[in-house]
Amino acid sequence: MGLQNSGGKDNSIPNQPFAVHRFLRPSYQRIILCCGLLLLCSDHPQLEAEDRKILLAHYMPWYSSQNISEKWGWHWTMNHFDPESDTQRKRRQIASHYYPLIGPYDSNDPHALECQVLLMKFAGIDGVIIDWYGITDHNDYATLHRNTNHLIAYIKKAGLRFAICYEDQSIKHMIEGGTLRENQAVAHGEELLSWMQENWFGTDAYMKVKGRPLLLVFGPQYFNTAQWEQLFSALTVRPHFYALNAFINGADGIFGWPPVHGGMEVYPTVWRQYLNDFYAWEEDGRHLIGTVFPKFHDIYAQAGVHQSYGYLDDRDGEVFAETLKIAWVSKTRLIQLITWNDYGEGTIIEPTLEFGYRYLEMIQRYRQKQPGPVFPYSAEDLRLPVMLYKLRKRETTDNALATSLDRASAFMFSSNNESARELLLSAHNPVKSQ
Numbered sequence: 070m071g072l073q074n075s076g077g078k079d080n081s082i083p084n085q086p087f088a089v090h091r092f093l094r095p096s097y098q099r100i101i102l103c104c105g106l107l108l109l110c111s112d113h114p115q116l117e118a119e120d121r122k123i124l125l126a127h128y129m130p131w132y133s134s135q136n137i138s139e140k141w142g143w144h145w146t147m148n149h150f151d152p153e154s155d156t157q158r159k160r161r162q163i164a165s166h167y168y169p170l171i172g173p174y175d176s177n178d179p180h181a182l183e184c185q186v187l188l189m190k191f192a193g194i195d196g197v198i199i200d201w202y203g204i205t206d207h208n209d210y211a212t213l214h215r216n217t218n219h220l221i222a223y224i225k226k227a228g229l230r231f232a233i234c235y236e237d238q239s240i241k242h243m244i245e246g247g248t249l250r251e252n253q254a255v256a257h258g259e260e261l262l263s264w265m266q267e268n269w270f271g272t273d274a275y276m277k278v279k280g281r282p283l284l285l286v287f288g289p290q291y292f293n294t295a296q297w298e299q300l301f302s303a304l305t306v307r308p309h310f311y312a313l314n315a316f317i318n319g320a321d322g323i324f325g326w327p328p329v330h331g332g333m334e335v336y337p338t339v340w341r342q343y344l345n346d347f348y349a350w351e352e353d354g355r356h357l358i359g360t361v362f363p364k365f366h367d368i369y370a371q372a373g374v375h376q377s378y379g380y381l382d383d384r385d386g387e388v389f390a391e392t393l394k395i396a397w398v399s400k401t402r403l404i405q406l407i408t409w410n411d412y413g414e415g416t417i418i419e420p421t422l423e424f425g426y427r428y429l430e431m432i433q434r435y436r437q438k439q440p441g442p443v444f445p446y447s448a449e450d451l452r453l454p455v456m457l458y459k460l461r462k463r464e465t466t467d468n469a470l471a472t473s474l475d476r477a478s479a480f481m482f483s484s485n486n487e488s489a490r491e492l493l494l495s496a497h498n499p500v501k502s503q
Contacts, residue, residue, distance in 0.1 A: 121439055122359075123402055124432065125276070126189060126409040126418065127234065128197045130176045130216040131209065137175035142209070144413060145173050147372035160422075165412035166366050170420035171458050176216040179223075180461045185409070186220075186227040187454035187481050188419065191446040192429035193436030196230035196276055198285060198405060202239040203261050207248040210239060225274045226482055232276040233265065234285035241291050258292060258300045266304050277309075278321075278403070284308035285324060285358070294318040311358055322356030323347075324405055327365040327416060329379030335365070337388075340381060344392065348399050359396030359404035363389035363428055366415030378414070386427050389418070397435060406432075426451045450486050456493045457481070470496055 133142030134152075141152045145163045152161035152173055163173050174181040189197070199217050202210040224231050240257065243249035249257055269275050270282035277283065292300065294317045301307045312320045328343040329335050344360065351357045364383035369375050381388065396404045408416045418428035429451055436444040460474055473492050480489035 121441065122397060122404055122435075123196070123276075124194045124404050124406060125196045125198045125230075125232065125358075126194050126406045127200065127411075128220070128409045129200050129411050130213050130220055131200075132174060132176045132410075133212075134173055134175040134178070137178045141173075147368070147374055147413065149372040149374075163412065164368050164372050166368055166415055167412060167417055167424075168422040169410075169412070169417075170422060170425070170455055177212075177219055179219070180458055182220055182223045183478060184454040184458040185419065186223045186229060187457075187478075188429060188451060189229060189409075190227045190484075191450045191454070191486075192432045193444060193446070194229070194406065194432065196232065197224055197409070198232050198234050200236065200287070201233045202236050204264060205239075205243060205248060205257075207239075207243045207246055221269075221274070230274050230276045232283040232285065233269070234287055235261075236287045236290075237292050238288065238290040254291070255296055255299055258296070259303050262300050262304060262308075266306070270306065270308070279309065281306055281309040283311070283403075285311045285313075287313055289313075289317060309356075311356070322358065323350070324358035325360035326407060327362045327381055329365045329381055331379060332377050333379050335379055335381040337384070340388070341391075344395055348395065348401075351400050357399070357401045357403075359399055359401045360407065361389065361392045361396050361404055362407040362416055363418055364415060368413055368415070372413075383424075386424075386431070389428050390431055393431060393435065420451075420455060445484060446486070449490075453477075453481060453486060453489055453493065457489075460493065460496055 129144070131142065131144050133140060134145070135141055145152055147164040150162040150164045152163055154162050160168060161173055171181065171184060176182075186197075197220070199220065201217055202208075202213055204211065204214045221231055237258075240249065240254050243257075244251050244254065265284075266282075275282055289297065289312060297310070297317065298319055301310070309321050310319075311322045311324050313324060313326065325344070325347050327335075328340055347360060348357065362381075363386070365379065365381035366383075367377050367379075370377040383389070393404075406418055408414075408418070410417055410419050420426050420429065426448065430448050433444070433446065433448060433451070436446075457474060457477055460470070465471075473496055477489040477492040477496075480486065480492070
């Protein structure tokens, strides 16, 4: 993510072993030393009387397309690729080694959001962790905030839940850009958390752990321990606070990320050791969010943004299968799927031309084997949201078709997929599912 936009990477932080690529790279030794500083409860979080794993997909709300936003955003172009360069438009040039099955979309497109949350619902994903930069009109933060609220509306409609992963690096970028003064940073953070409490934390759809709202921070990269304590002190209910792979005093737990570093290829022995060490903290009673990823294959070097963070091969789906299995048998109840749609870094689990529905079908198989009520969705159901999206995008003035598609959508949100399938297949010149 370039500095031109929200998702801007802070390239001033060097690469170091056993750490996460996105700006925060503490050494393994530092992680171990910090373990003693974490103030945690001794028991594991109880998740609203549920007795099963909770799967949450990390989601990037930062894509813009010509047909919706009147321009292609940085995350599709990285100021290097031109999605309009292919006049035949069979496959647009985008800033990724991989291509969305529905094509490059806009994060403010209701049809794309409808498709994505239905895919999550049918895959057995419980909710979304939204990568979020605040509400200030700086870079594209306000646009991402708008997209986030739009996504949340569809999350609620699908009966899913959401939580926020706050990027406190945004504070640094606002100070550097002159939008915020350094002596205003803590007050700004307090206002931001108060806004989250008033608008999100208390809603039924917001993810809770032991009655407290779940809040992740990608870092921290700006606020220190004392400042986080000050930020939380003004809230009615302190969030259940998770930091990225490095402890800060007072955090409730940690989450991980694909362990790429130094532009090198990460072999299975390395990422397995990383996960082994990560889950070992769980044995000490520390709270973890399980870490599941399919691969890592960024396009930053090809786009001229900066050197690659590294490469972690998909191994024909074995990486996702193994990291999911490890998380599934661990004690942790929360599992983060990294990521739904970070195309720039190649960690996508949503359907693509290259991998189809591979990752979502793997999740379904785990859901189908879990105890309790029978999981109601099949691999064939995963094709329905994409069928719906493609039919909606056809250029037509057929009002009867639009009405039929709206009915099919309503059927899918209510889990009446057989009725939805009949409508889609009988729609005007139906598009075959992938």
